[in-house]
Amino acid sequence: MDSVAAVRRFNRTVTQRVGALDDRYMARGRPLAQARLLWEIGPGGAEVAELRARLGLDSGYLSRLLRTLEGDGLVTVGPAGRAGGDGRVRVAALTDAGRAEWAELDGRSDDFARSLLAPLPGRRQERLVAAMAEVERLLVASLVVIEPCPPGDPRARVCVRSYARDVSRRFDGGFDPALSRPVHDEELVPPAGVFLLASLNGEPVGCGAVKLHPDAPAEIKRVWVSDTVRGLGVGRRVLDELEKYAAERGWTAVRLDTNRALTEAIAMYRSAGYREIEPFNTEPYAHHWFEKRLAQ
Amino acid sequence: MDSVAAVRRFNRTVTQRVGALDDRYMARGRPLAQARLLWEIGPGGAEVAELRARLGLDSGYLSRLLRTLEGDGLVTVGPAGRAGGDGRVRVAALTDAGRAEWAELDGRSDDFARSLLAPLPGRRQERLVAAMAEVERLLVASLVVIEPCPPGDPRARVCVRSYARDVSRRFDGGFDPALSRPVHDEELVPPAGVFLLASLNGEPVGCGAVKLHPDAPAEIKRVWVSDTVRGLGVGRRVLDELEKYAAERGWTAVRLDTNRALTEAIAMYRSAGYREIEPFNTEPYAHHWFEKRLAQ
DNA sequence: GAGATTGCCTGACTAAAGTCAGGCATGTGG
DNA sequence: CCACATGCCTGACTTTAGTCAGGCAATCTC
Numbered sequence: 041m042d043s044v045a046a047v048r049r050f051n052r053t054v055t056q057r058v059g060a061l062d063d064r065y066m067a068r069g070r071p072l073a074q075a076r077l078l079w080e081i082g083p084g085g086a087e088v089a090e091l092r093a094r095l096g097l098d099s100g101y102l103s104r105l106l107r108t109l110e111g112d113g114l115v116t117v118g119p120a121g122r123a124g125g126d127g128r129v130r131v132a133a134l135t136d137a138g139r140a141e142w143a144e145l146d147g148r149s150d151d152f153a154r155s156l157l158a159p160l161p162g163r164r165q166e167r168l169v170a171a172m173a174e175v176e177r178l179l180v181a182s183l184v185v186i187e188p189c190p191p192g193d194p195r196a197r198v199c200v201r202s203y204a205r206d207v208s209r210r211f212d213g214g215f216d217p218a219l220s221r222p223v224h225d226e227e228l229v230p231p232a233g234v235f236l237l238a239s240l241n242g243e244p245v246g247c248g249a250v251k252l253h254p255d256a257p258a259e260i261k262r263v264w265v266s267d268t269v270r271g272l273g274v275g276r277r278v279l280d281e282l283e284k285y286a287a288e289r290g291w292t293a294v295r296l297d298t299n300r301a302l303t304e305a306i307a308m309y310r311s312a313g314y315r316e317i318e319p320f321n322t323e324p325y326a327h328h329w330f331e332k333r334l335a336q
Numbered sequence: 337m338d339s340v341a342a343v344r345r346f347n348r349t350v351t352q353r354v355g356a357l358d359d360r361y362m363a364r365g366r367p368l369a370q371a372r373l374l375w376e377i378g379p380g381g382a383e384v385a386e387l388r389a390r391l392g393l394d395s396g397y398l399s400r401l402l403r404t405l406e407g408d409g410l411v412t413v414g415p416a417g418r419a420g421g422d423g424r425v426r427v428a429a430l431t432d433a434g435r436a437e438w439a440e441l442d443g444r445s446d447d448f449a450r451s452l453l454a455p456l457p458g459r460r461q462e463r464l465v466a467a468m469a470e471v472e473r474l475l476v477a478s479l480v481v482i483e484p485c486p487p488g489d490p491r492a493r494v495c496v497r498s499y500a501r502d503v504s505r506r507f508d509g510g511f512d513p514a515l516s517r518p519v520h521d522e523e524l525v526p527p528a529g530v531f532l533l534a535s536l537n538g539e540p541v542g543c544g545a546v547k548l549h550p551d552a553p554a555e556i557k558r559v560w561v562s563d564t565v566r567g568l569g570v571g572r573r574v575l576d577e578l579e580k581y582a583a584e585r586g587w588t589a590v591r592l593d594t595n596r597a598l599t600e601a602i603a604m605y606r607s608a609g610y611r612e613i614e615p616f617n618t619e620p621y622a623h624h625w626f627e628k629r630l631a632q
Numbered sequence: 633g634a635g636a637t638t639g640c641c642t643g644a645c646t647a648a649a650g651t652c653a654g655g656c657a658t659g660t661g662g
Numbered sequence: 663c664c665a666c667a668t669g670c671c672t673g674a675c676t677t678t679a680g681t682c683a684g685g686c687a688a689t690c691t692c
Contacts, residue, residue: 055350059355100643101679149344153344164477182452368648399671422668424658
């Protein structure tokens with residue numbers, strides 16, 4: 041397959057060679073990990089747990105790095121500012137010297153970016169920037185992770201609220217959740233069902249749920265994808281995971297209902313093998329009902 | 337500047353995040369540096385000096401890495417095969433076990449490339465591949481280095497031969513170097529002049545030379561750019577460097593002659609501030625003569 | 633309010649990466 | 663043939679990165 045070769049060439053030249061240069065720019069005099077951490081803390085400060093998640097570091101290692109930066113007088117680590125907050129969490133903030141160092145890093149990053157553009161004639165610069173944006177956008181698809189999540193989790197709530205907002209904007213006459221058939225959290229917790237969350241670098245960007253009705257096909261609900269990642273196949277992956285969940289537990293069919301305004305969703309269901317069926321519920325906002333038989 | 341921000345976003349998400357994933361794929365069980373080295377040696381083997389240049393490693397460190405791979409029975413390092421070659425250079429080659437390991441790495445690289453494409457729907461995959469190719473092509477411009485080189489260097493010879501071949505393909509009736517006004521190597525060695533070589537990862541991809549005539553404008557010769565990097569501003573950069581070289585040594589003008597078939601070159605000269613002048617030599621292949629006054 | 637959990641910290645490690653100073657054999661220019 | 667350069671190698675280091683086990687205090691759960 042030729043496109044695999046093309047991706048490999050890209051990885052080699054761009055992620056490896058350019059990435060190494062980027063690192064070298066970033067870490068002048070200071071170990072790379074420290075520079076990255078300092079950068080990640082930023083002028084606004086950051087909670088330790090967040091830093092750990094963003095940089096993917098071991099708790100002990102991060103702690104030690106923070107101690108080093110503190111020793112150099114660049115960072116202070118103290119209890120979270122907000123009263124009433126969790127007293128265990130600590131926030132790292134930059135000192136004046138740290139802010140200066142951060143500005144230096146920021147400047148260097150700018151320099152490096154400019155050095156990539158500089159050798160190109162003007163129009164090619166624009167094309168490079170456009171192509172980079174495209175690559176970045178399309179590559180995030182492979183960074184989106186889909187995993188089960190309690191429906192009560194704040195990130196799940198964010199998704200469901202966004203879902204309701206999107207839908208009410210698109211339906212004729214809006215959408216009032218109170219009129220729609222209710223879904224209770226307990227129905228989306230194993231073994232009754234599951235709620236899946238799609239996230240990108242920890243940020244929620246999509247969701248979907250399935251209810252495993254006893255003695256009836258499983259029912260798919262609340263499939264939603266943030267428009268920041270729309271068109272990248274995330275919805276389809278969520279749907280696949282939900283079907284897989286139901287199939288593994290013995291269900292042989294899934295159903296769902298949807299509104300005629302959601303044309304892309306309908307197209308996705310059809311292309312995923314769903315067939316339109318007679319109404320199987322009395323959902324007031326639904327115009328179409330679909331079913332798909334699951335291979336065991 | 338917004339495009340700088342876009343490049344930085346790209347560097348962050350793509351070179352950093354994807355690059356780190358790539359490394360993790362590459363280095364399973366084995367230290368990354370070893371895996372990279374093994375990969376770089378490849379089934380065809382490679383000279384030690386070349387490996388050092390490609391990977392940018394310290395001589396001692398590389399030697400040690402080779403010793404480790406040798407100890408693991410993956411690599412043999414021996415004197416260069418070619419008789420009459422430099423007896424000091426050594427070549428690393430893969431053993432059977434090394435070849436197997438290499439194939440394993442190769443397979444993993446493929447897997448990783450596929451894993452980037454897989455989550456995307458088909459048409460987006462094509463767009464990603466196209467955008468990657470574009471980014472890669474445009475970014476190599478910033479990896480091209482231009483530096484003085486003795487005109488007798490093999491890489492310089494390669495360029496001049498390519499130049500003659502390109503030109504003879506384009507001129508009506510071909511190009512016979514014997515009929516053209518000759519340029520001797522000594523004229524392109526400081527202080528009489530200079531030969532500049534443009535190279536990408538050590539491979540020659542362009543050249544240009546200037547002769548500093550006493551009591552006459554400096555003369556630019558042999559500006560050539562390989563079509564692998566054409567359109568990326570390399571020719572313009574070579575020209576700038578040549579002008580700078582002449583200006584720094586007190587020359588106040590540069591001249592050159594060119595053939596009417598070389599339309600892009602002519603356009604480049606014009607856009608770089610060259611004005612057409614009366615013939616200043618009797619070059620049989622020239623149709624246009626240009627001059628540019630240099631700011632001191 | 634006891635017991636488990638969570639968030640951060642420290643100490644004690646190990647492995648990998650990289651540097652530096654020489655050393656030996658080969659090659660090159662006078 | 664001498665002096666010097668070059669290509670590779672070894673030994674002796676340092677730094678960076680990262681892991682793991684445990685510990686303390688705050689918080690949550692029952």
